[in-house]
Amino acid sequence: MFPTLDVELRPGFGLGAFELGASLWNIINMIRQMQHLFPQVDIKYDPDASSTTPIILHLRPHLDLLFSGKNQRLRTICVRKLRDTSPPVTLHYKGSVLSSADEVLRRVGISRNFGPTYPGDDLRYPGVWFSFEEEGIGEGRKGNAHNEDRLQEVKRVLISQKEVDTEQGDALGEVAECPIMNSDIALAIVKVHDGVTLQFYPSNTASLHVRIGTTTAQDLAVSLGRPLRVHYKEDDRMTIHSSLQDESDTGYFYNYFQHGIDFYISGKSHVVKKIILQSNVPGSPLFQVYKRCNWEIEGKPEDDEDDTPPRKRFYDRFETISHFLSPREPPPSMLLDRTNDEEDITLPSATTRLYGYDGIILEVSEASQVISVTLF
Structure with missing residues (x-):
C-alpha cells in the first residue's frame, strides 16, 4: 500500500x-x-x-x-x-x-x-x-x-514563477529573487591575501567582509549564526602549500554547509586562518555536501579610477583561472581522492588535483572545473 x-x-x-x-x-x-x-x-x-x-x-x-x-x-x-x-x-x-x-x-x-x-x-x-x-x-x-x-x-x-513565465522567457534561465532566498549568500567576492566579501539576499542587505588573520570565530557566529558543525581536524594534505606552520596550533573548522563555506580557525587566537568555498559541481566527490557558493576571484584594478576590477568565476575553466592568478605554467599539482576514506562511495571521476598559488589553492576536477577554492 x-x-x-x-x-x-x-x-x-x-x-x-x-x-x-x-x-x-x-x-x-x-x-x-x-x-x-x-x-x-x-x-x-x-x-x-x-x-x-x-x-x-x-x-x-x-x-x-x-x-x-x-x-x-x-x-x-x-x-x-x-x-x-x-x-x-x-x-x-x-x-x-x-x-x-x-x-x-x-x-x-x-x-x-x-x-x-x-x-x-x-x-x-x-x-x-x-x-x-x-x-x-x-x-x-x-x-x-x-x-x-x-x-x-x-x-x-x-x-x-510568474516573473519568468513568458513565452519569450528562457526555460532554463535563472530564478527571480524571492523571499525564500533571504539570508542566503548571493555572491562571494574573493580577494587573495585578504579574504572574502559576502553579499546576501535580499539585494539591499549589507555585505559581510571576512578577513584572514582578523575576523574571529565570534565575529562569524554573530554575523552568520552558529555553524552547522565544528570540526577539530585539519586536512594535513593542505599544509604542503604553506611555508609558515605552527604545529602546536591545531585549530578547528566552522562548517557552514548551508552557505557552501568552511572557515579554518586558529586554536590559539581564534581568528580565521583559511577560507574554503565550494562550487557543488554535480559528479564531484563533495556534491551536495555543501550548497553552491557563487564565488568570483577579483584581481587588481588597472588604475585608481577602475571601479570594475577583473574577475574570474566558479564556472570558468581551470586554465583560464590559473592564467588569471599566474601567467606562468600551472604549478605542480597534488593528487586527492576523497573517496579513499569512504568505502561505500564510488564515482566515475573521484580524483581531483590541488594546485597551490600564492595565497590560494584550487581543487580541480578531471574536467578542468574548479570545485573548491581555499584562501590562506
Missing part, C-alpha cells in the same frame, strides 16, 4: 513543500527526510557542462524538479502521471481537489477553478500551465479550436 502524495498547487510559488527559488541543497536534504514518499530519486545533468548544467530531480513517478544552472535554484516543477497510483497523488487548489485517484483533471475542471484564458493546445495561467500531452510542449496560444474538448484529460501540470 503506497502513501498518498497530497500536495497543494500554488501557481507562481510552488507545490506542497517544494517552493520555487529554493536551493538544490535544501531540496535534496528535505527529500532525504521524505523517503517514504520518494524512495527513488534520479539526478539528471549534462556531464559535459558540469559547472553550469541545469539539474533535474526526477521523483518517481510524479515529479520533475528543474533547477537553474548557475545558482542551482528550483525554477520549474512538473507533475506528471496523475493517474499512476504507485503512489497515488492528490492535487489541491484553494481547498478544492483538482485531481485524485477518484477525480480526473479535465479541461472543464481547469476552467471551473481557474477561469478563462487564451485558447490553445495548453492552458496557461500566470505561474501555472496545464498540458494535455505526456511529453513536450504544445503550441500554447496558437492552438486550434477543434482541440478544445471539454473532457480532455490533463497529463501534466507545470509550475513556475
Whole structure:
C-alpha cells in the first residue's frame, strides 16, 4: 500500500513543500527526510557542462524538479502521471481537489477553478500551465479550436514563477529573487591575501567582509549564526602549500554547509586562518555536501579610477583561472581522492588535483572545473 502524495498547487510559488527559488541543497536534504514518499530519486545533468548544467530531480513517478544552472535554484516543477497510483497523488487548489485517484483533471475542471484564458493546445495561467500531452510542449496560444474538448484529460501540470513565465522567457534561465532566498549568500567576492566579501539576499542587505588573520570565530557566529558543525581536524594534505606552520596550533573548522563555506580557525587566537568555498559541481566527490557558493576571484584594478576590477568565476575553466592568478605554467599539482576514506562511495571521476598559488589553492576536477577554492 503506497502513501498518498497530497500536495497543494500554488501557481507562481510552488507545490506542497517544494517552493520555487529554493536551493538544490535544501531540496535534496528535505527529500532525504521524505523517503517514504520518494524512495527513488534520479539526478539528471549534462556531464559535459558540469559547472553550469541545469539539474533535474526526477521523483518517481510524479515529479520533475528543474533547477537553474548557475545558482542551482528550483525554477520549474512538473507533475506528471496523475493517474499512476504507485503512489497515488492528490492535487489541491484553494481547498478544492483538482485531481485524485477518484477525480480526473479535465479541461472543464481547469476552467471551473481557474477561469478563462487564451485558447490553445495548453492552458496557461500566470505561474501555472496545464498540458494535455505526456511529453513536450504544445503550441500554447496558437492552438486550434477543434482541440478544445471539454473532457480532455490533463497529463501534466507545470509550475513556475510568474516573473519568468513568458513565452519569450528562457526555460532554463535563472530564478527571480524571492523571499525564500533571504539570508542566503548571493555572491562571494574573493580577494587573495585578504579574504572574502559576502553579499546576501535580499539585494539591499549589507555585505559581510571576512578577513584572514582578523575576523574571529565570534565575529562569524554573530554575523552568520552558529555553524552547522565544528570540526577539530585539519586536512594535513593542505599544509604542503604553506611555508609558515605552527604545529602546536591545531585549530578547528566552522562548517557552514548551508552557505557552501568552511572557515579554518586558529586554536590559539581564534581568528580565521583559511577560507574554503565550494562550487557543488554535480559528479564531484563533495556534491551536495555543501550548497553552491557563487564565488568570483577579483584581481587588481588597472588604475585608481577602475571601479570594475577583473574577475574570474566558479564556472570558468581551470586554465583560464590559473592564467588569471599566474601567467606562468600551472604549478605542480597534488593528487586527492576523497573517496579513499569512504568505502561505500564510488564515482566515475573521484580524483581531483590541488594546485597551490600564492595565497590560494584550487581543487580541480578531471574536467578542468574548479570545485573548491581555499584562501590562506
